[in-house]
Structure formats: C-alpha cells, structure tokens
Amino acid sequence: MSAAGHGDALALWRGSTLAAVLRVAWAFVVRSAATYASYRAKLSLGLASLVLSLVTFSFVGRVVDAAGSGFLDRYGTSYTSFVIVGVIVHGIAAAGLSSFRATVRREQLQGTLELLVTSRVPVPALLVLSGLGELAIAGAGGAALLALASAVLDVRLCLSLAAVAAVVLYAAAMCGFGLVSAGVILVSKEGEPVSWVFGAAAGLLGGVYFPVDILPPWLRGLSALIPTTHALRVARAGLSGYHDPASLVRPLVLLGLTASAALVAGLLTLGWGYRHARRAGTLGEY
C-alpha cells in the first residue's frame, strides 16, 4: 500500500463507529474462544495445568518461606503469593507478545490471511484485532488462576488501581512488541527474534520467579531496562496492599512511555510487513 493508500485507510477508519470496531473485535474473540473450546482435550488439559501449577507453587512456597531467606521482606508477602502474581501478570503480557505473531502465522497456514485482508476492515486494524482473541483467553485464564489461588491457597490479594494499571500498561507494551513480531513474521514467515528476546529476558531478568534483588549488580542494571521488572513491582505492591503509593508513580510512568513507544513501533512494523508482503506477492505464503 502506498502512502496514499494509508491515508485512505485512516480516513475510512476514522469514519467507522466505535460500535463497528467493537463488533469486529468481538467477532475475533468469539472465533478464538469457539475454536479453543472445540479442542476438548486442550481445554481440559489447560484447566488441569492451572490446578497443578497452583499446587506446585504452594509446595515450593512452603519450602522457600520455611527457609526464611528475607529476600521477600520488602514485598510483605509469601513466596506463593509472590510467584503466583508474577506468573499471572507475566502470562497475560506474554500472551500479548505472542498472540499477534501466532495469529498471523496460523492465518497464513490455514489459508485465511489473504481472505481477511481483502475484507473491508483496514489491514493494520484487522491484524491488531485478530490477536485479541488469544489475549482475551489468556486474560480469562489469569483471572481464573488468581481467583482459584485466593480461594484455595493462603494468597491474600486486594484489588488496587495501581496493580490494574500496571498490568494493562505492561500488556500494552508487550502487545506493541508482539505487533513488531507479527510484522516480521509477515515477511520472514518463520523465525523472528523479538518474542524470543523478550520472553527469555522477562523470565530471567524481570523477577517473575524470584526477586531481582538477588541478581548481581550488572544484571540488575539490565533488569531495570525491561518493563516486566517495573510491572511486577507495581502489581505485587498493589495486590498485597504493602506499599507507599508515591513509590509506584515512577514505574507506572516508565511503563506508560514504554507501552506508547512499543505500540507505535509495532504498528509501523506491521504496516511495513504488510506492504513488503503485498509487493513481493507473498502474503498468502507460509
């Protein structure tokens, strides 16, 4: 699409009503949910995995808490709460990172990508909305795990605006990186480094499973550069109710800036990938 083509797309998109956009978004969510639910074994195993992971974290939590290392004192929480919040928040954001790439790849493989992009929805918006289904499923799974943990384990959580804001901004940032990844996949078809780098970095440096305080100083510096660290800090503090609200402002601002930059970069990369594939005639290839 040329620059003029983009102008047309934006003009028509502006003319769309919010209701029309929501309708398309909802259609993608329903499609993903119906497809997911049709794989009964996958659905059952997914639910079983939720329960098993809770039991595992509970036992690991007992060991860590009994050891009394003191690493978690500043969080005012048990290890079970610490790791469950980390896994859920990171899980939702990781879905943002992977869902767009995975959706584009699946549409390529099942031969529906070309049909989607010949529809009346502007292509960048279409590709963004198409990833929402998996994101919604991940969000529902995370909420279910959190509810289960609160009900069954000794995980006391208080809903806080700061925690919700941290999760939303973190997920938005990861969605931005996910859109970059989807743009690369439109061209490369298989293999892109973006999600691998962010997935691996978040697990090691973001404090999903352990506090970043135990990292050596040079790694702690790197840890401060990724959004996972700030998002988990705010989410844990917010959900435990053990924090000074003023201390959460800076990480939230950082998350907001990261999310904005990542979303802009994601949309630009997605547009580039689409234009490249259209010129090369490889949109439907996989």
Place this chain on the structure above:
Amino acid sequence: MSRSADAVRLEDVRKVYRKSGRPAEALAPFSLSVGAGETSALVGPNGAGKTTALKIVATLVEPTEGLAMVAGHNVVSESLHVRRMIGVSLGTKRSFYWRLTARHNLAFFATLENVPRKRIALAIESVADELGLVACLGVPTRRLSRGALARLSVARAMIARPRILVLDEPFASVDAHGRTLLRRAFARWAARGGTVLLATHDLAEASSCDSVVRIGSGMRS
C-alpha cells in the same frame, strides 16, 4: 483521478517477482476490461498469470507496472475502497476455520464485511439456499467435501452482496449439480448489475460467461 465505467480495468499490468535475487515474470503485460453486469472468464495454461491477475484485482498483490482500477478506484492507492467493492474466493482448499461450522465461518466473514448483525442470519440462509448449502450450514467445515467447500467459498464472497465477485477456479472439485447452481448464481448476479470475474481451466464453464479472456495471449472472445 480518472473514473471509469468499467467494473474492472487493467491496462498493461505486469507483475515481476524476485526469486533468489533474479526477476521472474508472473504476469506478462496484460489488459482487461469488464463492465458492470458482465461475467468474464480468464482462461490460460498453468503459470500464465491468472491467479496473479485476480490477486492484483483483489488488492493482494501490487502490480510492478501498469494501471489496475476496480469500480473507478486504483487498487494500489485506494485499496480499501476497492475492498469495499469486491468479494473474493481464492479457491484454496484450506481457507476456512476448520473447527467452526459453515454457518459460523460465514457469520464471521459477514461481520468483517460490515453486514448488519440483524441481517447476517438472513444473508447466510439466502446464499446457502442459492448455492445448495443449507444442509451444510451446521457442519464443521473440516467435514465438508471439496465441492461443498468450493461453493461455500463462493458463498462467502457473495455474503455482503459486493458489486464485483473475484473468483479463482470456482468450479474446481464441484459436481455437475453444483456447477449448475454456480452458473445460475453468477447469471443472476450479473442480471442484477453485479460483475463476475473468474479464472478457470474449464473452457466449457468459461464459455458460459459473457466474455472469455485468454491470458498470456491478450485475446478476448
């Protein structure tokens, strides 16, 4: 910007891909004009560029050279306007959501085509009835025969009643009765002022169209 009465107009459109750094011509300079209310068939040997020409019309591929207009809109610079005018069937076997029923697939694509929610059920029943698919609507698409999938693909292209149908091999794998239904549907479509541009290997089916364009030779009969 020039406007044309032609539903589809290609002028010296050419497509060159780069394969391993070398240029490969997928479509030699090709011109075509199809009017509103007309059915037109592209015929030609394998590799002549029929699918490439249709994909250019469908805004999926940018031409390397030449001018491609659909309902007066340039397929490169006004692609979204073009997409509002067309319904596309690419004839690939796997082009549906396999786990969903035919009805759910049609409803999903109808939503993307901005068919009002209250009219979707009626639109589905209407195209299914026209193409003999009523019994297939509740069946997951993975269980449908190739012939039914081919007709379902055409039904999806028709669901929003676009002005122009762009169809790649719509008769492939379709039995005699199904072909009759498709031919009738295309004739009705044209009689209502719609345009049908299709590619086919089947000269007998092509001859049922108002015009036949031989791709690769630029001949029109």
